[in-house]
Amino acid sequence: MFDEDDLTEIRAEREEWEEETLGPVLDAHGERKERFATVSNHEVDRVYTPDDIADLDYSEDLGMPGEPPFTRGAYPTMYRGRTWTMRQFAGFGTAEETNERFHYLVDEGQTGLSTAFDMPSLMGIDSDHPMSEGEVGKEGVAVDTLRDMEVLFDGIDVGEVSTSFTINPSAAVIYAMYIALADQQGVPREEIRGTLQNDMLKEFIAQKEWVIPPEPSLDVVTDTVEFAVENTPKFYPISVSGYHIREAGSTAAQEAAFTLADGFAYLEDAMERGLDANEVAPLLSFFFNSHNSVFEEVAKFRAARRIWAEKTKEWYDAEADAARRLKFHTQTAGQSLTAQQPLNNIIRVTLQALAGVLGGTQSLHTNSYDEALALPSEDAVRVALRTQQIIAEESGVADIVDPMAGSFAIEKLTFEMEAEILAYIEEIRELGDGSVRDGVLAGIEEGYFHREIQEASYEYQKRVDSEEEVMVGVNRYVSDEDTSPEILKVDDEISEKQLARLEAVKEERDDDEVERTLGALDEAIERDENVMPAIIDAVKAYATMGEIMQVFQEHHGAYQERIGLA
Structure with missing residues (x-):
């Protein structure tokens, strides 16, 4: 060049x-200071020149926005056509309270709903299970049966909104409930829009929420993919999630590498079912973290798009642009939020959100400044949403497609990030003897991912402790003042209300129909059939989340992580 x-x-x-x-x-x-480095401890130079990107080939490495390798953006007009989808996490207490928050957010200008579930729902157990005591409605909304989903979306046309569901082990059940709700509302299944997180590989790597072992978990995920291809083509059945990998302490390169590897693994598994990469890949969305080092994050997003575009074609013969186009949601870094001087978090979130926009995200969630203390208050949610709106409407950064392109620093960092990501992915492929899917499963079993993340997390904490990594208000510029804001508190009566609704549903439903549909699910698992039709029938009979997940556990057993991996 x-x-x-x-x-x-x-x-x-x-x-x-x-x-x-x-x-x-x-x-x-x-x-x-003697050394300048990113949050991931990647050292940056004082100044960059054309000599740093002397080997850059504009057509091969950058191209135009909306064309392979998509380095400059997934779509030709990007935010000049429309802004990214603005999502704020909502979910606490009962379905009624979350429904009220949904309506509030829509009225405030939010363009997509994002649902958080409580821990019992996430783990596939019911609110009346002994292990649910003290947890019902505390981290998100409690959903036991289709009745809760009906209340959750009361007054909301699921044909008009795009809804994201942050749930994994029991994701297939929530997907089935949403489909059942669309059937009730008369919305054609092919018209429902949204995203199911449903990323079980990430759970075994980082977040640690599971019910059954990795391989049968992967089978269920692929069932949802297969069902989505045929029935809900506008609904993303997986959000391949690097966010939680980063929150567990990984570097930016590890986050992108392990996430892309999971994406390739899901693609390979679906192709083994006989599905075509050009059908499956467009339904895979991605979910990344955006941390404090703005330029590192921008480089990560650009490198991830380029790698996905190149490797889906090279390894899986994907030819369609839709299959090679990596689309992703971004959430600002929860790990960076501090309980000390929490208003500082507004500035952190703004910079992280800006990095996501400059990096070309399709959807964005901005954390609320009080989330290090509790579930976000309405005031904090409003500030988080206004942050996105100000970036979109006032800053001007949304007016130029990939304004960072051609920056000597950004292009150099993108190449360096790409090389580091690919090195990790090749290690994973070697673990699987050429298969990324088998490599990911082997890496989970052998503790590969745990060791890599643990080491990165340890190194980061050492830098914080030594003040090499500055955290304003924590290890520098500290204050003895009490700066805690008013926080949202979830009433303990929530549990009583939820238990009462669950009991009423159990009394009103047809127990014979519940038993029949759960038996049909059992048979579908036994015959190795796609389980989605059976789960949809079960939720329509008002079988509970726990009853459905128990069928899977009886077949596959509970997963026990190996401890003390060296």
């Missing part, structure tokens, strides 16, 4: 600058 004579001249100019201009300043004043 650059003439060799020009590069020779630039190198000479840099050497002269370092000697005559930079040197005296360094001798007299130095710099504010």
Whole structure:
């Protein structure tokens, strides 16, 4: 891209600058620290020039927005056509309270709903299970049966909204409930829009929520993919989630590498079912974290798009742009939020959100400033949403497609990020003897991912403890003042209300029909059939989340993670 004579001249100019201009300043004043690095501890240079990206091929490495390799963006017009989907996490207490929050967010201008579930729902047990005591409605909304889903979306046309569901082990049940709700409302299944997180590989790698072992868990995920291809083509059955990998302490490169590897694994598993990569890949969405180092995050997003575009074609013969186009949701870094001086979190979230936008995200969730203390209050949610709206409407950064392209620093960081990500993915492929899917499963079993993340997390904490990594208000610029805001408190009566509704549903439903549908699910698992039709029938009979998940556990057993992996 650059003439060799020009590069020779630039190198000479840099050497002269370092000697005559930079040197005296360094001798007299130095710099504010010896080493400059990103949150992931990736060292950055003082200045970048065309010499740093001398090998860049514009057509092959960048291209135009909306065209392979999609480095410059997934779509030609990006935010000039429409802004990213603005989502705020909502879910607490009973379905009635979350429904009220949904309506509030829509009225405030939110363009997509995002649902958080309580721990019992996430783990596939009912609110009346002994292990649910003290947890019902505390981290998100409690959903035991289709009745809860009916209340949750009361007054909301599921044909008009896009809804994201953050749930994994029991994701197939929530997907079935949403389909059943669409059937009730008369919305054609092919018209429902939304995203199911449903990323079980990530659970075994980082977040640690599971019911059955990895391989049968993967089978259920692929059942949802197969069903979505045939029945709900506008609904993303998996959100391949690096977010939780980063929250567990990974670096930016590890987050992207392990997430892309999981995506390739899901694609391979679906292809073994006989599905075509050009059908499956467009229904895989991704979910990334956006942390404090703005340029590192932008480089991560751009590198991830390029790798997905190239490897889906090279490894899986994907030819369609839709299959090679990586689309992703971004959430600002919960890990970075501090309980100390929580209003500082507004600035952190703003910078992280800006990185997501500059990196070309399709959907964005901004954390609320009080989330290090409790579930977000309405005031905090409003500020988080307004942050996105100000970026979209006032900053001007949404007016130019990939405004970072051509920056010597950004392009160099993107190449470095790409190389580091690919090195990890190749290690995973080697674990699977050429199969990414088998490599991911082997990596889970052998503790590969745990070791990599643990080491990165440990190194980061050492830098924080030594103040090499500055956390404003925590290890520098601290204050003895009580800066805690008013926080949202979930009433303990929530549990009583939820238990009463669950009891009423059990009394009113047809027990024979419940038994029949659960038996049909058991047979579908036994015959290795796609389980989605049976789960939909079961939820329509008002079988509970726990009853349905118990059928899977009876077949496959409970998963026990190996401890003490070296």
